Amino acid sequence: MEKNISSATPSSSSKLLKFLIPSLFGLLLFIIPIPYGAIIPLQGLSPINIGIGFLAELIKISLGANLINIALAVIVSSAVLSVTSKVVHIKNEFLNSILNVSPFWLICRILGAVFICMSVFGFGPEVIQSEITGQTMLGLLPSLLAIFLVSGFLLPLVVDFGLMDLFGTVISKSMYKLFKVPGRSAVDAISSWLGDGTLGIMITNTQYKQGFYTAKEAAIISVCFSLVSLPFSTVIADQLGFMPLFVPFYGTVCVASLACALLMPRIYPLKGFKNTTFNDITHLKEELVPEGESVFKFGFNKALDRAQEAPSLKTILINGCKTVIDMYLGLLPLVMAWGTLALIVAEFTPFFNIVSLPIVYVLEFLKIPDATAAAPAVLVGFTDMFLPSIMVSGEGISQVTQFIVGCLSITQLIYLTETGAVILKSDIPLNLKDLFIIFLMRTAIALPIITILAKLILA
Structure with missing residues (x-):
């Protein structure tokens, strides 16, 4: 089922502020690079970074080695709670959906817990806890912990207050013609390029679940536009x-x-993926700009309408908590398990x-x-x-x-x-x-x- 987002009507000052303030913060956090390292004399900061990357680096600097202990606690808790969910019914629907997983994912979480314990405490086979396998994965986990934490709460600034609607409308025609994706995907690419590849994937997944991308578009964006960040390059x-x-x-x-x-x-x-939406929800397609109307004005009005429909601060905080818990308990064990196994294959076979x-x-x-x-x-x-x-x-x-x-x-x-x-x-x-x-x-x-x-x- 498809439904075009309706064109906006002239806005009041309150509508304008509801779009401008969150979107300006979104630009600073996800798109505009600033020389934080030159402004703040703190060892460990990148010379130039986007706001999300800067906040993640601050967390890493502040918590230091404690992030490894946090990762250990999260991954072991994920495995223990997932095993527990098989024998104890979890009444909370959200937690049950995260913890009560299939046997395959349960095994992956248990492996992740075993591997991180061996790597942190230095016991077990050398192929698991060596510098080029388990220790390498331990070096990646702090970055993931930090970036998931800040982006989980701040993603709504770019996806829910009209910024992507404005970007998408302005460049929609060229993006569809060249890459077969909506114009708003440019924000995914910029966030990945200047911040972190996982950021782009998180934005893409959020937009897919909201109905802005089809399955085909989400697949294309995630493997063509979730670029390796400039700092890591x-x-x-x-x-x-x-x-x-x-x-x-x-x-x-x-x-x-x-x-x-x-x-x-x-x-x-990618050509064979279907243009269906997540769970067949309404497809919020980018409208074509009416003949004779300014592209920017049309996109700006759409952005104002989108901002009016944005969730409340309470909803953003609740959803942010759910996103972070899901990424921590669901993803970190998989990164540890699959990453360690992949490195074992690469280094020891x-x-x-x-x-x-x-x-x-x-x-x-x-x-x-x-x-x-x-x-x-x-x-x-x-x-x-x-x-x-x-x-x-x-x-x-x-x-x-x-x-x-x-x-x-x-x-x-x-x-x-x-x-x-x-x-x-x-x-x-x-x-x-x-x-x-x-x-x-x-x-x-x-x-x-x-x-x-x-x-x-x-x-």
């Missing part, structure tokens, strides 16, 4: 020694990512060396140096984005190959230790098989483009 560039060339390095990533975003919606598997043998011939065909050493790094990015750069950062690997692998690992976008787990936990209808196929398709599209640009830049 600098970490990859620095690891490989390309900070002096960061502009062409990241420019290469942008060109390859744009090519993927243009092609992926038009080919398998020959799996990626074996499955990457055909990739050697592809790299040799593209005349990429050190093809045998680089081939496993091309595929291992599906487990964790940082692993490929580590694998080719040693001496003896060609600079061209390091540049290609570094750019490719960022462009591949989907990795199980974070974004992949978030997508699978969300309501977006993508499964593990879909994600792996999309990972391979993005690799196939991006690799030739990155190779050509790398050879031109480093010639």
Whole structure:
């Protein structure tokens, strides 16, 4: 069932303020980068960040090592409470929906609890609690704890008060034509690009559940627009020694990512997704701008109407608590379990060396140096984005190959230790098989483009 959002009528000052104040905060928090690191002399702050990223960094700095203990308590509690829910009926409908899960998800939560206990307390098999498996995952959890906490409560500022309606209307025509998605998805992309890839997925999932995206649109946005953040991209560039060339390095990533975003919606598997809404709720399509009316004025009026329908502060706080509890109890154990298992496979088994043998011939065909050493790094990015750069950062690997692998690992976008787990936990209808196929398709599209640009830049 489809229903267009009606055009807005001229607004009163109260309607204007209800849109402007939350939306300005939304811009500052999710879109506009500010040099917080230069303004506030606090060690650990990024030089430039969006507000959400800044708040998350403040939490990490303030709580420090305590965040690991919090993650331990959350993941163990998730496993214990989920097991308890199988024998004790939980009357609260919300908690019951989170804790009373299927046997598969229950096993994942128990594994996550076992793995984090081994990693924190230093017991058990080395393959689980070593520096390159369990300890690596412990390093990721504080960032997730912080970003889920602040975004869970602050997401309504960009999705419920008209900001996305204004953005979406202004660029809707070009976004549909180029990428087969609504214009409001640009906000998802910007939040990911400047903040964190999981932010974009959380925004997309919220919009999908509210009826603004269809299943196909949500799938496209989550795997084409939930970009790796700019700050984290600098970490990859620095690891490989390309900070002096960061502009062409990241420019290469942008060109390859744009090519993927243009092609992926038009080919398998994304092309086959249906344009149905979440639970068949009303589809809130972006209206076409009436002939002769200003695009900005039309979008502005829609934004004012949207702000009038925004939830109350009490509702926002209640929903924020539910979102954070859901992400903490439901997602963090999966990140710990799947991430650790993926790193074990990557670091302690020959799996990626074996499955990457055909990739050697592809790299040799593209005349990429050190093809045998680089081939496993091309595929291992599906487990964790940082692993490929580590694998080719040693001496003896060609600079061209390091540049290609570094750019490719960022462009591949989907990795199980974070974004992949978030997508699978969300309501977006993508499964593990879909994600792996999309990972391979993005690799196939991006690799030739990155190779050509790398050879031109480093010639």
